[in-house]
Amino acid sequence: MTTFDGARIEFCEDGWAGDGKVALTLAVRGRTAQGRWLTEADARCSLAGLEDVELLAENCGCLFVSEDGRQEATDLLAAAFPGAGIHCYELGEEAGRALEATGASPLWECDVTWEPCENCP
DSSP states (O other): OOOOTTOEEEEEEEEEEETTEEEEEEEEEEEOTTSOBOOGGGOSSOOGGGGGSOEEEOTTSOEEEOHHHHHHHHHHHHHHSTTOEEEEEOTTOOTTOHHHHTTOOOSEEEEEEEOOOTTOO
């Protein structure tokens, strides 16, 4: 059984706008303690459940991952990569995103889009 002791997994929320849409991107990046980038194929279970984490809407309609949703993501990622350190970063929380800062491609990614409102970026 593969364990991921010392590995780092990051679950990040990012927002963007373009083409008349606003989107929330959920992305996962991971690297082993030895520096090898992880792929979705390395996971011990499917990451498909990340698409179903709980999202909440601001009064204006803008989406974000709820606290329960972040816990769902943490639990799923801990099962997928046992022994790894799991780090979740909210929309706008930039400090600490060590793996994202490298520019590495995510091992999993999902975009949720909606029509912009007057308060959307």
